[in-house]
Amino acid sequence: MLTDPSVTVVRATLPTVGTAIEEISRRFYERLFAAHPELLRDLFNRGNQASGAQRQALAGSIAAFATYLVDHPDDRPDVMLSRIAHKHASLGVRAAQYPVVHEHLFAAIAEVLGDAVTPDVARAWDEVYWLMANALIAIEGRLYAEQDVVEGAVWREWEVAARTEQTPDVASFLLRPADGGPAPAFKAGQYVSVQVQLADGARQIRQYSLTGAPDAATRSIAVKRVHGTNGSPDGEVSRHLHTHIRAGDRLHVSAPYGDLVLKADGAPLLLASAGIGCTPILAMLEELAAAGHPHPVTVVHGDRSPETHALRATHEALTAKLPDGTAHFWYEQGAGHHSGLADLTDVPITPGTRAYLCGPLPFMRAMREQLLAKGIAAADIHYEVFGPDLWLARS
Structure with a gap:
């Protein structure tokens, strides 16, 4: 060194x-x-x-x-x-x-x-x-x-097999390789990059978590339209996908990557998300449900309202399939499991739990602090940040 x-x-x-x-x-x-x-x-x-x-x-x-x-x-x-x-x-x-x-x-x-x-x-x-x-x-x-690709040559053309409006601001896209070949394997929690050509000729790239694999030939992602705040512009790629991309269109998509991957070895699990951070969690739940995972899984999610909770029915259904799965949803507005911000104070957390967090930084920091206070080891708390990783920059 x-x-x-x-x-x-x-x-x-x-x-x-x-x-x-x-x-x-x-x-x-x-x-x-x-x-x-x-x-x-x-x-x-x-x-x-x-x-x-x-x-x-x-x-x-x-x-x-x-x-x-x-x-x-x-x-x-x-x-x-x-x-x-x-x-x-x-x-x-x-x-x-x-x-x-x-x-x-x-x-x-x-x-x-x-x-x-x-x-x-x-x-x-x-x-x-x-x-x-x-x-x-x-x-x-x-x-x-x-991934069996040449250095840097991660791109492949995929076709949009279907598009579904999940909420006013979230659309899901079912993708399949345009060449008819098999879709690459991925680990629950990973993401792909999507490259689009914008009106000015730029080929901008964004990452989106894989939400599941309906079958061997298809993969699904969910895209939240990013609205500009405090003078910042709307998200270029999310706006393009929401405005222009429909079934039959084609996209350049990378091989799957990401180090927030599920390890299901018998330890109790906590899968906590907020907003569009539920996307990698859904892939984890799909994998656990398909395997009939018998160990405790606590699912936590926070959102503005039930109507803005993307893929809420899937979130609930996959949790319900687990023999020892429990869901706790918090909504700032409207009726739901709990009112207000997500809070682990009254959520039973089994010693030795392994936690996976995804959502805005304030949410993940709050979850981490509460987990540490409940005796969960720092090494057992894993997280995914959408966009630049500012965890260290703002520590």
Whole structure:
């Protein structure tokens, strides 16, 4: 891992870099997109760039990785690296792109920190970057091999077999490979990337959880239309899918990726979601129900109302199929199981429970705090963030 001299330098400069890391991230993306506008057009999420969310996520991951190396010089944060690598693989990121990132990231560091970037500082942080980059390249290579695809060539044309309006803002799409071949296997909880060509020619990409596999030839996703808030624009891809895509249309869809995967080994399970975060949970429930899973499964979901709870009937039906499954739904408006925000205070949680969380960050933070207070080990609490992972950036 980090050499001893680099550990000393990185530890000493972490406060300075940490203070400036968001500005470094901003300058980095400005330089990168000026030199390679095709990356913003066809790879990076333009909405996350406009909101600053991607800059925050990059800053958080770099700071977290460097801090971990200093605190654990003989180890590396594999959980964080795996999460990033799965996202990269779903986008078709290639090893050849890492030197490009290095060029513009270190130019941004020099611009922001100026004379503070001595040769020793540059060497130490260069070591940090390549430790992270080479680890990601190796993991991504394994992920491509597992899907039997050439590096970066994750895309396949799929046909929309059916579209169903689940709520005014959520539509589900049943997909099948356009070439008539088999659909790739996936693990419950994983997602696919969907690439669409927009009116301005951009090929924007978004990730959507697989909600199930009705049969060997089809896969299903559910897409929530993203409405802009606080001056941010509507979601480009979700708007396109809702407005233009119908049965018979075709989409470019990636192989399945994602590290929030169900492990059903007999431990009690908690599957907690809010809003459209129910989508990976539904795939988990489908798998458990198909296997006749006999062990305790507690299902928790929070939503604005029963009418906005996408795939609510499926959520209830799959839970009911489990021999020891219980559902607790909270709605801020309208009649339901419980009123208000999701709350585990009165929900029995069996010792040794393994928890899977998906939803907005405030929801997941609240669930995690309550689970820890109930004695659930931090290592047994797993989560999925839709969009840039800001958990570390806002910790």
